[in-house]
Amino acid sequence: xxxxxxxxxxxxxxxxxxxxxxxxxxxxxxxxxxxxxxxxxxxxxxxxxxxxxxxxxxxxxxxxxxxxxxxxxxxxxxxxxxxxxxxxxxxxxxxxxxxxxxxxxxxxxxxxxxxxxxxxxxxxxxxxxxxxxxxxxxxxxxxxxxxxxxxxxxxxxxxxxxxxxxxxxxxxxxxxxxxxxxxxxxxxxxxxxxxxxxxxxxxxxxxxxxxxxxxxxxxxxxxxxxxxxxxxxxxxxxxxxxxxxxxxxxxxxxxxxxxxxxxxxxxxxxxxxxxxxxxxxxxxxxxxxxxxxxxxxxxxxxxxxxxxxxxxxxxxxxxxxxxxxxxxxxxxxxxxxxxxxxxxxxxxxxxx
Numbered sequence: 462x463x464x465x466x467x468x469x470x471x472x473x474x475x476x477x478x479x480x481x482x483x484x485x486x487x488x489x490x491x492x493x494x495x496x497x498x499x500x501x502x503x504x505x506x507x508x509x510x511x512x513x514x515x516x517x518x519x520x521x522x523x524x525x526x527x528x529x530x531x532x533x534x535x536x537x538x539x540x541x542x543x544x545x546x547x548x549x550x551x552x553x554x555x556x557x558x559x560x561x562x563x564x565x566x567x568x569x570x571x572x573x574x575x576x577x578x579x580x581x582x583x584x585x586x587x588x589x590x591x592x593x594x595x596x597x598x599x600x601x602x603x604x605x606x607x608x609x610x611x612x613x614x615x616x617x618x619x620x621x622x623x624x625x626x627x628x629x630x631x632x633x634x635x636x637x638x639x640x641x642x643x644x645x646x647x648x649x650x651x652x653x654x655x656x657x658x659x660x661x662x663x664x665x666x667x668x669x670x671x672x673x674x675x676x677x678x679x680x681x682x683x684x685x686x687x688x689x690x691x692x693x694x695x696x697x698x699x700x701x702x703x704x705x706x707x708x709x710x711x712x713x714x715x716x717x718x719x720x721x722x723x724x725x726x727x728x729x730x731x732x733x734x735x736x737x738x739x740x741x742x743x744x745x746x747x748x749x750x751x752x753x754x755x756x757x758x759x760x761x762x763x764x765x766x767x768x769x770x771x772x773x774x775x776x777x778x779x780x781x782x783x784x785x786x787x788x789x790x791x792x793x794x795x796x797x798x799x800x801x802x803x804x805x806x807x808x809x810x811x812x813x
Contacts, residue, residue: 463503464489466709468572468659473531476550481533485546490530492702498526499702500534500543509534509543523556524548527568528701528713529659554601555661570661570701570713575604575653579664579673581611582638586623588630589775592733594663595634596779599732603661606635608650610669613640630772631736641672651677656709663715674714677706730783734776740768752777 467489477487491506492499498509511525512535519525526532531549555569555576578594580586591607598605607627612620624636637653639646650673654660662670675681703713737759741749745756751773753760762768 462501462705466657467501467705468574468657468711469531472552473549477531477533480547480549482546485533485535487549488532488534488543489703490526490528490532491704493526493528498545500532500545502534502536507536507543509545512544512546515546515548523566523568525568527571528703529571529573529661531572553603555597555603555663556601557597569715570703572659573601573603573661573713574658575606576601576661576663577606577608578634579608579610579662579668579670581614581664581668582609582620582623583611583614585611585665585668588626588771590665591627591632592772592775592779595632596730596733597663606637606653607632609636609638610664610673611640611642612638612645613642630769631734633735639673641669641676644676647676651708654706654708654710654712657711659703659711659713661713661715670714674704674712677712678704679707730776730780734772736768737773737776 464487469487469489481487486502488500488502488509490498491501496510498511499506500509501507509532511519526545526548530551532545533547533549535544535546537543551571553573554571555573556566557569558566576594576598578591578598580591586609595605609620609623615623620638624638627634627636637646637649639650641647654677662673664670701713701715703711705711737751740758740762741751743758744751744754746754749757751757751759759768759773763770763773
């Protein structure tokens with residue numbers, strides 16, 4: 462397969478010429494497992510590791526390769542792993558706050574064209590979670606679509622109610638109902654996949670991502686587990702990987718995310734909560750925070766019932782969370798850079 466079939470185009474070509482050195486070639490990262498990488502260029506996949514310079518000069522995990530990245534690699538003449546010397550600038554990026562108390566980003570996947578957000582219609586359906594995934598995609602400049610899975614487990618009336626709940630909240634993202642069990646919606650899903658484009662499956666554990674991937678591949682390529690006694694699916698994917706489907710589209714499956722922390726996404730919330738942005742234009746004060754000020758058009762819309770109170774409260778929660786963590790991350794990066802300058806200065810004085 463040539464690089465075009467892997468998604469390489471003029472946008473990446475313009476940003477590669479100054480990075481690629483003699484003896485190196487371009488490859489795409491198809492899997493990451495801790496410090497081991499699987500990359501694919503014009504030939505077969507090959508294991509790779511970071512070159513020493515890249516490993517020791519990297520100051521942040523954000524600068525390391527992730528699934529979907531394009532990299533400049535030096536292929537091994539023997540049976541040893543290839544060496545990754547540089548990461549090509551990313552066009553799009555999925556990331557979240559690293560789970561736990563650490564104030565740091567965790568990379569999910571790069572250079573995604575469309576993110577499919579899977580929500581199971583039975584136990585998993587959660588509007589607040591949908592907002593978080595949409596905000597993550599918007600922050601990464603990625604087009605999003607909502608896939609309502611396991612439609613065979615609810616009535617047509619309940620499915621219509623859930624779809625109306627999404628659209629009624631002001632979410633204009635396309636919605637596709639789908640059932641891995643009876644095959645409903647699978648042909649419509651396949652029709653969305655274009656050759657040379659990269660797609661990503663996002664969703665919490667057990668929504669049917671791995672089962673959907675097996676259906677698209679036409680075989681049980683990946684292990685799935687039976688649903689639990691509560692009727693919920695059991696998470697089986699443990700790492701991210703990029704697969705090339707029969708029609709030429711590329712699909713990245715991701716592990717289920719039990720914690721979906723957001724950080725530094727306040728500026729892009731206007732896209733995910735577009736209806737609130739329109740209301741905000743009518744607020745009495747131009748700097749209204751929509752947290753209780755007099756003349757707030759958003760608060761008035763909630764009081765009159767034209768805006769869901771749940772939607773409004775989720776907006777306030779996400780905005781506060783993102784701003785707080787974003788400020789903490791900025792302070793951490795500032796301290797890291799100051800520490801880096803001190804270390805460089807110390808090394809320089811030792812050489813004198």
